[in-house]
Amino acid sequence: MRALQARGSLVVGLSRRPSRADEHEECDVADRAAVDAVAARVLQRHPRIDLLVNNAGVGARGNYLDVEPEVIERVMRVNYLGSVWTTLAFLPGLDRGSRLVNLVSVAGTVAGGPYSASKHAQLAFSRSITVELARRGVFVHTVNPGFVETEGFPQRDRFGPLSSRLVAEPQLVVERLLDAVDKNRREIVVPRWYRPAAWIQALAPGIVATARARTSRRRLRSR
Numbered sequence: 001m002r003a004l005q006a007r008g009s010l011v012v013g014l015s016r017r018p019s020r021a022d023e024h025e026e027c028d029v030a031d032r033a034a035v036d037a038v039a040a041r042v043l044q045r046h047p048r049i050d051l052l053v054n055n056a057g058v059g060a061r062g063n064y065l066d067v068e069p070e071v072i073e074r075v076m077r078v079n080y081l082g083s084v085w086t087t088l089a090f091l092p093g094l095d096r097g098s099r100l101v102n103l104v105s106v107a108g109t110v111a112g113g114p115y116s117a118s119k120h121a122q123l124a125f126s127r128s129i130t131v132e133l134a135r136r137g138v139f140v141h142t143v144n145p146g147f148v149e150t151e152g153f154p155q156r157d158r159f160g161p162l163s164s165r166l167v168a169e170p171q172l173v174v175e176r177l178l179d180a181v182d183k184n185r186r187e188i189v190v191p192r193w194y195r196p197a198a199w200i201q202a203l204a205p206g207i208v209a210t211a212r213a214r215t216s217r218r219r220l221r222s223r
């Protein structure tokens with residue numbers, strides 16, 4: 001947000017808690033009616049949107065067998081449907097030359113639990129809407145970060161001494177996102193070295209499943 005403000009943009013923020021945006025709208029993006037109402041208010045003040053960023057997301061550690069069903073529902077509603085409802089609600093403001101950025105995840109390319117499934121769905125949405133909005137001259141960017149240390153996703157304590165290598169700072173994502181917008185890059189992975197993970201999952205899903213099942217059995221036995 002601050003990087004966009006520094007570039008001279010007027011930023012309207014949608015979130016449940018107050019933000020430092022130039023204009024803030026309280027909104028739960030999982031609530032379609034609320035998103036429609038907020039979008040109508042914002043579009044009255046700003047009929048054209050230059051850049052729409054679908055950033056809202058919640059984490060969910062754990063797999064299908066150990067999280068509550070409510071968690072499975074919540075991540076789909078916020079991470080996937082939140083992007084869909086927000087994009088559709090702001091569509092009247094997106095015109096030739098506008099940009100849409102979807103903050104997805106490397107977890108959208110490698111299967112592993114309910115959060116990952118919500119990001120797979122959001123990635124499919126982002127790739128689909130890239131094609132659909134091309135007709136209108138709206139350019140869509142898909143940003144897939146790996147582990148990043150943020151308030152909602154505290155990652156450092158997960159990886160111990162490896163965390164300085166595995167966990168990126170939010171600033172790197174911001175820089176790469178703006179670079180993708182400036183250079184018309186449709187889809188990026190941040191940091192880049194996460195890319196092979198997506199390729200291996202896509203090319204050899206059976207081998208990945210066998211290897212991960214073995215690791216998870218070993219982990220269970222060592223408990």
Ligand SMILES: NC(=O)c1ccc[n+]([C@@H]2O[C@H](COP(=O)([O-])OP(=O)(O)OC[C@H]3O[C@@H](n4cnc5c(N)ncnc54)[C@H](OP(=O)(O)O)[C@@H]3O)[C@@H](O)[C@H]2O)c1
Nearest residue numbers: 015016017028029055056057105145147148150151152153
């Ligand atoms: N950090 C990572 O490791 C990582 C990796 C890959 C992808 N991502 C993705 O990057 C995006 C940003 O995450 P972050 O790491 O910056 O997490 P964050 O610091 O927790 O930020 C998430 C933002 O989403 C908003 N939000 C959450 N639920 C919302 C809802 N229902 N309605 C409206 N706003 C909502 C939060 O504001 P309120 O709480 O005030 O609503 C907050 O501003 C997410 O889509 C996340 O999945 C993160």
